[in-house]
Each structure stands twice: as C-alpha cells, then as structure tokens.
Amino acid sequence: MGPLSPGRLSRRNLLAATALGTAATTLPLSTGLLTPAVAATPQSILENLINLRFGMFLHFNMGTFTDEEWATPRQNPTRFAPSAVNCGQWADAAVSAKMRYGVLTAKHHDGFCLWPTAHTSYNVMNSSYRQDIVAQYVNAFRARGLRVGLYYSIWDRSYDVQAYDTHHSVPADQFIVPGDITFILNQLRELLTNYGPIDILFTDGWTWQMGQQDVPYQQIRNLVRSLQPDCVMIDIGGLTQPLIGDAIFFEEPLGIRAPAGNTYAALQGQTISNGWFWHPSTPVDNPMSLSSILDHLADLEPKYTSFILNCPPNRNGVLDTNIVNRLAEVGRAWNPNPNRPPLPPQPLRAEYPVTPVNAYATSFRAGEGPLNAIDGHHNVWYQSCWSTYGGPALPQSITVDLGGVWSNVSTLEYLPKQLSRGSGNNGDITSYTILTSTDGVTFTQATSGSWAGDVNYKVAEWSPRNVGFVRLQINAATGGYANVSELRIGGRTAIPTLVSRLPITSGSYRIAARHSGGTVDVSGVGTADGTNIHQWQWAGANNQRWTFESTGDGYFEVRGVHSGKLMEVAGLSRDDNGNVALWADANVPQQHWAITPVGGGYYLFTNRLSGKALTVAGGSTANGANINQLTYSGLPQQQWQLIPS
Known part of the structure; x- marks a missing residue:
C-alpha cells in the first residue's frame, strides 16, 4: 500500500x-x-x-x-x-x-x-x-x-x-x-x-x-x-x-x-x-x-x-x-441489501496468460517503444505505453514474442492509455487484425474486428491454437495513431503448455550481421571479464563461435566457445550505446537475450535487463567496429544470422 x-x-x-x-x-x-x-x-x-x-x-x-x-x-x-x-x-x-x-x-x-x-x-x-x-x-x-x-x-x-x-x-x-x-x-x-x-x-x-x-x-x-x-x-x-x-x-x-x-x-x-x-x-x-x-x-x-x-x-x-x-x-x-441484482457478466479474460519475452513494432514514438506494451508496469501516477503518435499513418503493427510456441493460445487483452487522456484523440484502437505464427515469419490471420474508442479494457478471441508470436495490426484508432498501455495474451479455457522453444541446436554458431556479414568477435581472443566484443570478418576462430543455452523461460545465454564466458551488457547499462562485453556466467538478466526471428533468416537479439537490441555501432562495416546496444528500429545492423560453425 x-x-x-x-x-x-x-x-x-x-x-x-x-x-x-x-x-x-x-x-x-x-x-x-x-x-x-x-x-x-x-x-x-x-x-x-x-x-x-x-x-x-x-x-x-x-x-x-x-x-x-x-x-x-x-x-x-x-x-x-x-x-x-x-x-x-x-x-x-x-x-x-x-x-x-x-x-x-x-x-x-x-x-x-x-x-x-x-x-x-x-x-x-x-x-x-x-x-x-x-x-x-x-x-x-x-x-x-x-x-x-x-x-x-x-x-x-x-x-x-x-x-x-x-x-x-x-x-x-x-x-x-x-x-x-x-x-x-x-x-x-x-x-x-x-x-x-x-x-x-x-x-x-x-x-x-x-x-x-x-x-x-x-x-x-x-x-x-x-x-x-x-x-x-x-x-x-x-x-x-x-x-x-x-x-x-x-x-x-x-x-x-x-x-x-x-x-x-x-x-x-x-x-x-x-x-x-x-x-x-x-x-x-x-x-x-x-x-x-x-x-x-x-x-x-x-x-x-x-x-x-x-x-x-x-x-x-x-x-x-x-x-x-x-x-x-x-x-x-447496517445490513447488506439482499435485493441487489446479480453481478453483470464480467469481461472475458486470458485466464491462463503467457508472459512474453519481446516485442517489436513497425513504428513508435521515441521513449514509447513496443516493450512498454508487455512490461506489466502501471501505477496511479504513471504508465508506460507503446505509441505511434507523430509517426507514419495507420495501419501499424506490434509483434509479440511469447518466448516459445504454446498450445491453447486464444485470447488477447488490450488496455488503452489510462492517464492524461484528452478528448477523443487518445490513440484508442477502433479497428484491428490479429495474426499468429509459430515461427515468427509466416503469419496467419486469427481474427479481426472493432472496438469502441474509449478508455475501457478490450478483448479479442480466436480458436485455440499453437502460437509463438502474435501480431496486432492497428487499422484505425482515435486521433489517427495507436496507444497501447498493455497487452496480455494467453488461453481462456485451457492452460497453454510449451510445445517448443526457438530451434537452436547444441552446436556452435557464427553470429553474422545482416548489413556487413561481419561476425560477433571477442577482441584479441581475450578471456578476461570485461573483454570487449566487436565485429570482425569471419576467420573460423573459436573467439567467433558461440553456443546458445536456454534459461528455461524464453531467453538464452550466449556463450563464447573459446572462453566459456557470456555475452552481456556491461555496467548494468539500460541506455542506448551501452557496451557489450564478455563476463563470467552469473545467471543475471544482463546476460539473458530474447532471440526473435524477423524474417529472411535473421534474428533480433534483445537484452533482458535493458530491452535494447544488439547492434553494430553506427552501422559500420569495418573490422573492429564496436558492438553495443540500441533501441530496436529494424536497422540491418540490428539483425543477425545464425550460421552453424
């Protein structure tokens, strides 16, 4: 309290x-x-x-x-x-x-x-x-x-x-x-x-x-x-x-x-x-x-x-x-009133929710990115929202990564913006299409419909199915832009059970940047805590090979083959341009990454602590270019190919 x-x-x-x-x-x-x-x-x-x-x-x-x-x-x-x-x-x-x-x-x-x-x-x-x-x-x-x-x-x-x-x-x-x-x-x-x-x-x-x-x-x-x-x-x-x-x-x-x-x-x-x-x-x-x-x-x-x-x-x-x-x-x-009418039917709910690990969007306002729509964070004095205010015209979409494929997913709850509301132009979604996917690449329409443009909680349902990714496409909204305070996804009548995680095998991988083909490389073949991680052309060396280990809740640890240490966001940074370095395994969120497919065989790496994406600084193609974290905006230097090595 x-x-x-x-x-x-x-x-x-x-x-x-x-x-x-x-x-x-x-x-x-x-x-x-x-x-x-x-x-x-x-x-x-x-x-x-x-x-x-x-x-x-x-x-x-x-x-x-x-x-x-x-x-x-x-x-x-x-x-x-x-x-x-x-x-x-x-x-x-x-x-x-x-x-x-x-x-x-x-x-x-x-x-x-x-x-x-x-x-x-x-x-x-x-x-x-x-x-x-x-x-x-x-x-x-x-x-x-x-x-x-x-x-x-x-x-x-x-x-x-x-x-x-x-x-x-x-x-x-x-x-x-x-x-x-x-x-x-x-x-x-x-x-x-x-x-x-x-x-x-x-x-x-x-x-x-x-x-x-x-x-x-x-x-x-x-x-x-x-x-x-x-x-x-x-x-x-x-x-x-x-x-x-x-x-x-x-x-x-x-x-x-x-x-x-x-x-x-x-x-x-x-x-x-x-x-x-x-x-x-x-x-x-x-x-x-x-x-x-x-x-x-x-x-x-x-x-x-x-x-x-x-x-x-x-x-x-x-x-x-x-x-x-x-x-x-x-x-x-006092006595209670025995003649009060029965409780009116309550809204349908995702009674059995699945907690997402990541979200990305086609557009967002600075400081109001898509991760705000899944953080479950709210208080009477403040709220977090995903907003497309001031951006491109609708339709726009947000894609939610559930951290694995789950059975019995059937329901999406949507909470519009709750605080600091104006008059009729709050970005409340009025027309939507919901698509689902098991691989994050091929999406199938699950349902579509309309909602009243107001502050109230909304829900959409479709037939239960296996789902790993949910895409909410906003076709129309009050004010011509979208505001989402929170999304909740899950099953209404049956408990979702885990079907599969991201299909990464137990072998080692080369992590190659989409824009350059350069590889995630540990500088100087170092093994000390804090050793920098940068981009280098592929040479087949062990300091360029990485293994992936599931944390058991939708995230992965990314471990260097040559050192046995993990890729982490250094210094507990939650800021753009925070550095990425090598560190001993401590099972902490700065060492956990959501790995989300974005199409074309490429993946987005999002840090659990910061919510920022693994990025080649400045989009450089040069050897030695630093690798850090940056708010994800769909840039090719933020998308990575996993190549068995």
Whole structure:
C-alpha cells in the first residue's frame, strides 16, 4: 500500500454524510466463495467475492512496532514484539460489524514474514513473538464463519526482490534475478499449501515496482491456480480496469474510487485510522465516523464493490477499543441489501496468460517503444505505453514474442492509455487484425474486428491454437495513431503448455550481421571479464563461435566457445550505446537475450535487463567496429544470422 497523509485520508469523507437505515434482512453467510454445488467459473467466483460485501483489512507487521507505513528493511526481527496476539478478538470485531472476510498482511514491503517461512530468517520465528500468526489468523476467522485472505508483497526490500525504479528510489544496481522468482514462488507455495483454502490473495509492490514481466505473471498465476483454483487474485496497482488480476482494487487513500455505474467485480480499500499500520495516536484519534462507513457501504454496494476497511491491530496484538466500538456500531446500523441484482457478466479474460519475452513494432514514438506494451508496469501516477503518435499513418503493427510456441493460445487483452487522456484523440484502437505464427515469419490471420474508442479494457478471441508470436495490426484508432498501455495474451479455457522453444541446436554458431556479414568477435581472443566484443570478418576462430543455452523461460545465454564466458551488457547499462562485453556466467538478466526471428533468416537479439537490441555501432562495416546496444528500429545492423560453425 502507498504511504498515507492526512490530506489523503480526508478524502474518505467526500461521500455523502447521510446514514443508512437499518435493513430488515441479512444475507446468509456462505461457507466459502463457492458452494460445493456450484461449478467454479470465473463469473461465479467473482459473484461470490462481491457478495461478501464488507471485510476487514489487517495491517499488522513490523511497521506496527516502528511507527512506519513502510518499515525500514533488515531491522532486528526482535523489534516485532507483541505481548500477545488475539486473532479471535479481530474476528469477533469483524463479525460484530457484519464483515464477512479478512485480509492479513502476511508480508509487507520490508519483507518481514508473519509465518515460519523456510526461505528467509526475517520472520516471526526469530522475533520476540515466536508463533505462527498466519495460522492463528486463519483458524480464528474460519472458526467464526469468515472467509480468509492474505496480502503478500512481491517487493521485498530485505531480500532485495526489487528492480531499478526512480519513482521509489530503488537504485540502478537492483534488478530481478531468477533466484528472486524462485523465492517468491516458494513463499507463495507455503502460504497456499499450509493454511487451508485461501479465498483472496492480494499482491502488492509488483505492477508498480518491477512490473508483471520482470516477475512473470504467468508463473505466479499458474502456481496460484494449481494450488488454490478458486482463489481470487488481486494486484494493487492503481488500475481501474480489470487487467492485472481477477478483480479490481480501488485504493481510496490515493484518490482511486469505484466510479459511478461500475460493473466490474472490485474491492475498495480505506483505513479506519490515520495510516494503514497502527501508530501511537491510533487509540486516541477518532476513527472513521459511523456515517462515513455507512455511506461507503451504501455507495459501493450497487457498484458491485466490496468495502474492505483497514483496522490495524496494536502492539499488544489486539484492536484498540475505539475501533472495536466503532465496528459494533456499524453492525447495529447496517445490513447488506439482499435485493441487489446479480453481478453483470464480467469481461472475458486470458485466464491462463503467457508472459512474453519481446516485442517489436513497425513504428513508435521515441521513449514509447513496443516493450512498454508487455512490461506489466502501471501505477496511479504513471504508465508506460507503446505509441505511434507523430509517426507514419495507420495501419501499424506490434509483434509479440511469447518466448516459445504454446498450445491453447486464444485470447488477447488490450488496455488503452489510462492517464492524461484528452478528448477523443487518445490513440484508442477502433479497428484491428490479429495474426499468429509459430515461427515468427509466416503469419496467419486469427481474427479481426472493432472496438469502441474509449478508455475501457478490450478483448479479442480466436480458436485455440499453437502460437509463438502474435501480431496486432492497428487499422484505425482515435486521433489517427495507436496507444497501447498493455497487452496480455494467453488461453481462456485451457492452460497453454510449451510445445517448443526457438530451434537452436547444441552446436556452435557464427553470429553474422545482416548489413556487413561481419561476425560477433571477442577482441584479441581475450578471456578476461570485461573483454570487449566487436565485429570482425569471419576467420573460423573459436573467439567467433558461440553456443546458445536456454534459461528455461524464453531467453538464452550466449556463450563464447573459446572462453566459456557470456555475452552481456556491461555496467548494468539500460541506455542506448551501452557496451557489450564478455563476463563470467552469473545467471543475471544482463546476460539473458530474447532471440526473435524477423524474417529472411535473421534474428533480433534483445537484452533482458535493458530491452535494447544488439547492434553494430553506427552501422559500420569495418573490422573492429564496436558492438553495443540500441533501441530496436529494424536497422540491418540490428539483425543477425545464425550460421552453424
């Protein structure tokens, strides 16, 4: 969750101040998000979610004891020191308010874990309260008929699961490595295996920190679906459209509220006190007023949005009396409306996504290249887009490389530009053609159609098939140019399974530039870390031969035969003209390359860290011309032939 300020908190009082009358009936309390007699479908799961109406958010973690909204990482775990933890009291207070579920911060952005995870020592078993709080919480809430949710921050500032991010002061030497993804998957496996049915999983610090490509949405979602198929995934990312999870989270303290007429399944979060976490002023401050809470419930119920009210436990592990009393007042004054119409049909989704490794386009505006359309990166204050604004006339296209051929691919989700929108000229796609390919060269039309030219989420479908590459051709758009905030591709009714990767054999290759025929060569037959890589005419030497090793997730390491070392972008450069050099294998993203066919037997090499393309500097044809990285623009010095050697 974002940091709060009194100014932001005051927004909770902007809704009307009229209290609700007490309804005569209450909704029956279900035994789960789905009753056993109902088949689990995306629609029915979301219907049951929003029928929970009202829930309790529980921010209880290291920040409770440090008076911080975002606790400083790597503190002494003994600072977490509740005298006791009474999850039964939390649950009783929730029941008294007619809440029907809870969500507990199992791990916040500082990385301290409320369960005895095996994957970091920064957890409750090394604190001053050596008990499994997640277990206590789920047992107490279930014992009172309440549904249980968990909040898990992908961003972990103690384990250093984070990527370079100027918005949140994360330095340039930070990036996601494969071990980070394994760490996340292992911790989620613990939470989703050891604590029974988990009805809701909140993730945070993902879309708005490193994005859902760096930490692949496909891997996280597949794990959750395999362990908890009825669990609703909600990522906190500032979006008001259903793209980054199953349901939307409107974070009210940041000014994000369910709009009038909303029909998307959603939760809206607000805090009863001044902060998400407990602070010394919490027990003496006046909590959110009864009338304001009732107004929220009245406003959100017809918008198919559950109100999740944060109630932070104190340093004694209980809710303060002023909060308990306010919740009891709510329960005496409010009942859910049993006559609300059923949830309208929800948009079709790529329920089983495939995380791409690369994208290229026929045109783009400087700084708004095609990789922005697949980075899964968004927040309330900023967005990334692929845009053709100011470029050639439509039609234009973007081609997405899925990092292999996958079965059962049938669906494309499109999110138009969300922020800084003008009037009718935002580049919203209104006419499209979608083509697919298994080799990246020969494309077949899968579908075509039209979309409304507006801000709303869009979807296109075709018959399930094997797909390695998807090309979205924009035929028409508002303003005469295209804007794509995000694309998501996958299967809707069946899980895509990997059919094949790029057909590169186990032998060695010469990598020859299209414009010159010159070969990628290690300067001076060097073997030291940092040895420069440049262009040289083919001489059959081992410093000109390379092997390709799959990373297992769509990328390749490119290894020099003579040295056994890898081709990498030097110095963690993310800039145009960043140098390319030799370095020992460290299994890091600057050593990983997406290798994408572009036709004619040539390939584009895109670095995983920087998103830049392997390029002969200046298009030189001379021996010794430097090889560096540059934003891909389809130049022949950026296209490479792989010749068995």
